[in-house]
Amino acid sequence: MTRSWKRFALLITPIKPSRKRCTIQSTxxxxxxxxxxxxxxxxxxxxxxxxxxxxxxxxxxxxxxxRLRILVQL
Incomplete structure (x- = not known):
């Protein structure tokens, strides 16, 4: 993994849990x-x-x- 990709991944990662939490709360x-x-x-x-x-x-x-069905059959 290149250095720029690691930075990009760090920027993207926190967005998903936040969106998930907001979705669960609104639901x-x-x-x-x-x-x-x-x-x-x-x-x-x-x-x-x-x-x-x-x-x-x-x-x-x-x-x-x-019970009623049994009584009716008798």
Whole structure:
């Protein structure tokens, strides 16, 4: 690698992480706005408890449906 190429590489390298960080931050901001609009909650972390509650509710409904089908067949 020539000396001028090393200088050029040093100038280019810091741009990529900075752009990546800005992209991630803007994406997270947009996701927060979408979540706030849809659910009234602004962070994905606050939805973790809601997801487990919905999963438990879905499982309970599946079990009730199975029991009802068994009772109807009798």
């Amino acid at each position: 997270a901001r947009n996701l927060g706005l979408i979540l706030r609009t849809l659910f009234g909650i602004g962070t994905a972390r606050s939805l973790q408890g809601l997801a487990s509650l919905l999963l438990a509710l879905q499982l309970a409904l599946i079990l009730v449906e199975r």
